[in-house]
Amino acid sequence: MLEMIQDGFSAVFTLQTMILVLAGVALGLIFGSIPGLTATMAIAICLPITFGMEASDGMALLMGLYIGGVSGGLIPAILLNLPGTPSNISTTFDGYPMAKNGEAGKAFGLAIVFSFLGGLFSILILMFVSPPLAQLAVKFGPFEYFAVTMFALTMISSLSGNSILKGLLSGLLGIGLALVGSAPIDAYPRFTFGFDSLDAGFELLPVMIGLFAISEVLKIAQSQMRSIDHTNAPDYTIKGFGFSLAEFVKQRWNGLRSALIGVGIGILPGIGGGTANIISYVTAKNQSKYPEKFGKGYSDGIVASETANNAAIGGALVPLLSLGIPGDTVTALLLGGLVLHGLNPGPLLFEQNGAVVYVIFAALIVANVVMMIFLYFGMRIFVKILSVPQHLLLPIILVLCVVGAFGVNNRLFDAGALIFFGILGFVLLKFHFPITPVILGFILGPIAETNLRRGLMYTQGDFMPFLTSPIAAIFLLFALGSVMLTIRRNVKKNKESETTIAS
Amino acid sequence: MKKKVPFRFVALFGLALLILALFAAACGQEETGAPEENNANEQANEPNDATADESEGSGEGAENSEDAATASGGGEYPVDTIEVVVPAGAGGDTDFNARTLGKYLPDELGVDMVVTNIGGAGGTTGTKEVFDADPDGSKVLFFHNSMLLNSILGLADYTITDFALAGIAVLDEGNGFFVNAQSEYEDLNDLIEAAKANPGGISIATEVGGFTHLQLLALQEETGIELNIVDVGGAADKMAALQGGHIDVIPIQYGSAKEYIDAGDFRTLGILAADTVDLMPDVPTFKDQGVDISFEKFFFYAFPPETPQEVVDMFSQAVQNVVENNEDYRAEAENFYVSPTYMSPDEATTYIQETEAYYEELLEGVEVQ
Numbered sequence: 001m002l003e004m005i006q007d008g009f010s011a012v013f014t015l016q017t018m019i020l021v022l023a024g025v026a027l028g029l030i031f032g033s034i035p036g037l038t039a040t041m042a043i044a045i046c047l048p049i050t051f052g053m054e055a056s057d058g059m060a061l062l063m064g065l066y067i068g069g070v071s072g073g074l075i076p077a078i079l080l081n082l083p084g085t086p087s088n089i090s091t092t093f094d095g096y097p098m099a100k101n102g103e104a105g106k107a108f109g110l111a112i113v114f115s116f117l118g119g120l121f122s123i124l125i126l127m128f129v130s131p132p133l134a135q136l137a138v139k140f141g142p143f144e145y146f147a148v149t150m151f152a153l154t155m156i157s158s159l160s161g162n163s164i165l166k167g168l169l170s171g172l173l174g175i176g177l178a179l180v181g182s183a184p185i186d187a188y189p190r191f192t193f194g195f196d197s198l199d200a201g202f203e204l205l206p207v208m209i210g211l212f213a214i215s216e217v218l219k220i221a222q223s224q225m226r227s228i229d230h231t232n233a234p235d236y237t238i239k240g241f242g243f244s245l246a247e248f249v250k251q252r253w254n255g256l257r258s259a260l261i262g263v264g265i266g267i268l269p270g271i272g273g274g275t276a277n278i279i280s281y282v283t284a285k286n287q288s289k290y291p292e293k294f295g296k297g298y299s300d301g302i303v304a305s306e307t308a309n310n311a312a313i314g315g316a317l318v319p320l321l322s323l324g325i326p327g328d329t330v331t332a333l334l335l336g337g338l339v340l341h342g343l344n345p346g347p348l349l350f351e352q353n354g355a356v357v358y359v360i361f362a363a364l365i366v367a368n369v370v371m372m373i374f375l376y377f378g379m380r381i382f383v384k385i386l387s388v389p390q391h392l393l394l395p396i397i398l399v400l401c402v403v404g405a406f407g408v409n410n411r412l413f414d415a416g417a418l419i420f421f422g423i424l425g426f427v428l429l430k431f432h433f434p435i436t437p438v439i440l441g442f443i444l445g446p447i448a449e450t451n452l453r454r455g456l457m458y459t460q461g462d463f464m465p466f467l468t469s470p471i472a473a474i475f476l477l478f479a480l481g482s483v484m485l486t487i488r489r490n491v492k493k494n495k496e497s498e499t500t501i502a503s
Numbered sequence: 504m505k506k507k508v509p510f511r512f513v514a515l516f517g518l519a520l521l522i523l524a525l526f527a528a529a530c531g532q533e534e535t536g537a538p539e540e541n542n543a544n545e546q547a548n549e550p551n552d553a554t555a556d557e558s559e560g561s562g563e564g565a566e567n568s569e570d571a572a573t574a575s576g577g578g579e580y581p582v583d584t585i586e587v588v589v590p591a592g593a594g595g596d597t598d599f600n601a602r603t604l605g606k607y608l609p610d611e612l613g614v615d616m617v618v619t620n621i622g623g624a625g626g627t628t629g630t631k632e633v634f635d636a637d638p639d640g641s642k643v644l645f646f647h648n649s650m651l652l653n654s655i656l657g658l659a660d661y662t663i664t665d666f667a668l669a670g671i672a673v674l675d676e677g678n679g680f681f682v683n684a685q686s687e688y689e690d691l692n693d694l695i696e697a698a699k700a701n702p703g704g705i706s707i708a709t710e711v712g713g714f715t716h717l718q719l720l721a722l723q724e725e726t727g728i729e730l731n732i733v734d735v736g737g738a739a740d741k742m743a744a745l746q747g748g749h750i751d752v753i754p755i756q757y758g759s760a761k762e763y764i765d766a767g768d769f770r771t772l773g774i775l776a777a778d779t780v781d782l783m784p785d786v787p788t789f790k791d792q793g794v795d796i797s798f799e800k801f802f803f804y805a806f807p808p809e810t811p812q813e814v815v816d817m818f819s820q821a822v823q824n825v826v827e828n829n830e831d832y833r834a835e836a837e838n839f840y841v842s843p844t845y846m847s848p849d850e851a852t853t854y855i856q857e858t859e860a861y862y863e864e865l866l867e868g869v870e871v872q
Contacts, residue, residue: 051606138747142735185734186711187625187658196631200623269743324762325743332592332739339599342838346762410619411632450736457733458706458749 005127008358011056012366020053020061021363025370028068029378035076035213035397036404038085038205039069040329047337055341055356060363062337066330067119067367070313071375074111074306075382078104082213082397086204086274086443087309089212089436090281094294094301101297104386108379109241110299111306113248114255116372118307121259122266122314123364126321134322137267142455143466147475148268149448152275154482155282156437161295164490166433174441177202184450185457197413204274206405206418207442211435213401214422217394219429241376243299251303254284262308266315269327275443276315278436280308286485314364320345321357580817582641584615589645590629592622595738596756599839600673600802601645604825607832611821618645625712626650627659634661638810643669643818647802648714651859655866656712663855666805667812670819671846671854672826673836675800677757677783678718679774680707683745684767691772691792694752698728708735708744708753714800715754718775720865721796722789745769756800757783758840775799782840801858803851819848 011017024046031042042065050058073084078095091111098107125133140148153171160167180191181201192198258280265276284304285294294301317334319325324346326332338345343353350357385393405418428435459465466472587605591597601618609616621629626649633644644666654662680691688694698705707730709715719732730752735744741753742760746768763769773787774780777797780788789796804822806815825832826845836843846854 135746138743141744141747141749181623182625182658189658196627200628269739319743323743323746325739329592335739336595336598340602344762347766347768348762409621409623409628411621411628454734454736458731460703460731 004354004358005361007355008360008362009366011355011359012060012362017057017060017359017363018366020057021064021367022370024061024064025068025367025374028065028070029072029075029371029374030068031065032069032072032084033075033382034072034400034404035082035084036205036209036401037407038073038404039066040333041404041407042069043330043333043337047333050337051340055338055343055353056359058337058341059356059360060367062334063360063363064367064370066313066334067310067364067371068374069330070309071112071115071119071371073309074108074115074375075379078107078111078302079382079385080393080397081216083208086208086439087277087312088305089208089274089439090277090305091302091309092212093281093305094296094298095305097295097297098299098302099386103242103297104383105242105379106299107242107297107302108375108382109243110251110302112372112375112379113241114251114258114303114307115310115375116368117255118259118262119310119313119368119371120365121256122263122311123361123368124314125263126314126317126364127361130318130322133267134319134325137269137319138323138325140268140471141469142451142458143469143472144475145268145270145451146448146455146466147469147472147479148271149444149451151475151479151482152271152279153440153444153448154479154486155279156440157483157486158282158286159278159434159436159440161432161434163432164486167437170428170433170435170437171441174438174443175445176441177207177438178442178445184446185453197411200409202417202421202442203405203408203414204443205408206414207421208274208439209401209405210418210421211425211428211438213397214418215425215429215435217397218422218426220390221394247299251299254300254303255307257287258284258304258307259311262311263315265308266312266327267318269319269325270447272312272316272328275440276312277305277309278440280304310368317360317364321349321360323347324349580612580614581639581814582614584617584641585612585818586642587616587618587645588629588633588642589618589620590622590626590632591646592620596675596759596839596841597645597647597802600836600841603832603835603839604645604672604822607825607829608821611824612818625653625658627653630659630661633805633807634666636807638667638807640806640810640814640818642807644805645802646805647800648858651855651862652712652714652717652866655859655863658712662859663803663805664852665808667808667810667815668848668851668855669804669806669815670822670848671801671803671844671851672822673802673841674844675756675758675802675841676776676780677774677786677840678714678754678776678798678800679757679760679786680752680754680772681745681760681764681769682752682772683748684770686751686770688752688772689770690787691789691794694772695726695728695794698726698730702729703731706731706733706749706751708733708741708750710734710737714798717862717865718754718796718798721798722794724865725794725796756840757786761840780842782837782842801854803855815848823847 012021028039028042031037032039043062046061046065050061070085070087073088074091074095076082076084077088077091078099081092081096083089083092095107095111098104156167156171157164180198182188182199183190189199261280261283262276265271265279281301281304284300285291288294288300316327316331319327320331320335326335335345343349343356401418402415405414406412408414425435455466467476587601589598589601598620605616605618621632626646630644630646630650633642636642650663653659682688688697707719709719709732711734719730723730733750735741735750738755738759741755742763744750745753757774760769760771764771771786773789773792775796775798776788778788804818823845826843833843
């Protein structure tokens with residue numbers, strides 16, 4: 001095995017392959033950093049280019065794009081409060097406040113280093129323990145998926161800000177939006193009102209970018225209409241990575257837990273990085289001694305989000321490489337790439353094409369290092385975005401969002417949906433409804449419904465197996481515990497506020 | 504002075520972003536386009552001209568093309584770029600077949616060819632896109648049997664024969680049933696006997712209203728057994744469910760299962776081919792085992808209705824040349840266990856109408872909620 005690893009690295013360290021990895025990471029970072037363009041799109045565009053290459057070169061390029069695409073999103077998340085990709089939603093919660101407080105350098109430093117560490121951790125897991133993990137992942141059937149999604153949906157209560165009620169309403173709105181289109185299983189059209197365009201429902205990307213990016217643009221545009229203040233550049237200083245060794249050591253448990261959450265969620269086909277960062281963030285907040293500091297520019301929040309999203313990369317590759325099962329759109333594209341190079345992902349991939357597999361591993365590690373270096377030197381330049389006048393920056397962002405939304409399926413309908421969700425997001429912001437629960441509901445609602453219906457088909461209508469399957473039962477208990485905890489916390493909080501009012 | 508510096512920076516930055524946007528737009532259009540790097544670069548340099556002209560000038564193009572075609576004796580294809588719409592995600596078998604053919608067809612026609620994946624709603628989003636497109640030969644659909652099902656089940660109000668059919672290019676005869684290697688069923692008859700002893704007790708995967716659903720209905724009708732039909736999702740989900748021990752039997756393509764059979768994870772109960780398939784001589788058919796049903800998955804090209812016949816013929820001719828004479832293509836397709844088989848528009852229409860009648864008969868009285 002050691003020899004194979006060596007061979008993998010020596011294949012990557014040739015001039016041509018190295019250039020491809022560098023180019024992949026650079027392009028990936030650009031795609032990731034532009035709200036609306038994602039790793040998926042970067043890979044979709046470059047996939048045909050790889051057909052003409054050797055399999056190992058092609059894979060090296062794709063891995064660079066993947067790592068870069070997931071990591072690049074942290075830039076606009078921290079600087080502009082716009083998540084570059086669904087993987088960076090919760091990076092905005094603390095990243096943007098930190099940047100506003102003049103700690104952009106520190107926010108970047110933490111995000112970059114922990115992206116690197118999370119990625120590295122997951123790649124090592126992928127290299128050394130993927131077969132047993134993949135076996136565990138396929139043990140998750142509909143009962144288990146349903147239970148996990150239920151548990152994940154309870155996270156909404158911790159993302160609700162001041163009003164649990166508003167949080168729940170937002171979550172329900174997300175689930176409701178996800179209902180539009182063909183129903184899972186029987187493809188019966190729901191809530192399409194006779195519009196053919198609605199048959200396929202809404203794509204995640206226009207919904208996410210609309211709710212987060214467009215609404216933010218609208219908000220800034222509105223708040224700055226009266227002021228001719230060109231920039232909102234806060235003061236910033238960047239020295240090294242912007243944080244001390246002591247601060248790093250303080251994050252070790254948070255980092256490890258977030259990496260484990262990222263890998264764990266990444267491994268489960270169908271859930272992926274967009275959920276991993278949110279769940280990791282919420283877990284960090286709930287486990288923290290100072291949950292009230294989250295959302296106001298707290299290091300732990302950034303660490304939790306950025307570690308988990310990069311850790312999901314290695315996780316998602318576990319079932320792909322060891323079983324040939326793609327977990328999300330990115331891995332589905334990678335699967336296509338492998339097949340077109342005559343490599344059939346599946347149980348025999350390691351045996352028959354071990355050399356290429358180790359090139360993939362080596363390329364991932366190298367790309368991860370390159371990503372850190374690029375971002376480290378790049379952050380001094382990125383922060384300059386803050387000195388760009390808003391009236392120039394915002395239109396550019398709008399255009400890019402529309403381009404990205406259109407690119408998902410080459411349909412103009414998605415661009416229209418983007419604008420619709422932008423306005424919806426703006427309205428929600430105005431009425432102080434939290435937006436993250438909408439996305440969480442939108443992603444998780446269909447997974448829960450599909451698996452509930454599949455499970456009931458298995459059992460021919462019997463609910464009991466949802467409770468008696470051990471893994472499912474554990475997660476349902478977690479879900480119950482999570483709800484109870486929230487209720488207790490709220491009762492306590494209400495009592496406190498009552499006493500303060502009374503006194 | 505202090506104000507000037509950021510402004511210059513802004514201008515540069517804005518310019519950079521705009522270039523990027525154009526690049527992205529060009530690539531977005533192309534999505535997963537032409538196989539050579541050169542092509543991608545060329546298009547990126549002149550994104551506006553290349554793409555905008557085609558879509559806007561299409562009506563005109565069609566008229567011109569007719570003249571051109573008649574003048575030169577039907578020699579030149581009317582547009583420079585053909586968009587092949589695949590109504591399924593990247594990485595699946597439809598996508599694979601479209602892209603493999605897409606490597607060789609451009610040389611025959613002297614055009615560029617880009618494959619776009621328009622997934623969703625069981626393929627109807629993509630088929631609708633082509634159905635409503637300009638009939639100038641610039642957009643062609645590449646899809647399979649499921650489209651018949653979509654119209655029979657009322658998910659679409661048009662069917663394959665409403666399009667300008669350009670023929671069938673590939674048949675996949677490896678529609679097989681597979682079990683986990685630990686399963687007690689060695690062959691099809693083991694399964695049938697077990698199902699007779701325990702009606703509704705054996706779970707078998709499908710996608711409701713999909714091609715595999717038909718196969719299961721036909722099996723149940725032919726043998727009088729009753730299975731617990733469970734929707735577990737697409738091919739990848741089916742394989743995961745079989746590996747995880749959630750389901751007893753899955754119907755998928757032999758080409759997708761081959762790896763797992765070689766690895767000793769899966770076993771085949773047989774394929775639904777009419778005869779022994781040359782590509783997989785050792786795999787027993789259902790007919791060999793006394794169950795007289797057969798299904799083939801066919802992949803066809805279809806243009807929007809009203810597309811000029813000579814354009815369709817020219818395209819169909821090119822498909823025939825690649826499918827029948829191009830050894831590189833044949834080798835690549837056979838490596839994936841599909842049989843390159845050309846049927847002309849007329850042959851394909853007859854074949855599809857027969858198939859449709861059979862499917863209708865099978866689905867009669869079946870309620871898909």
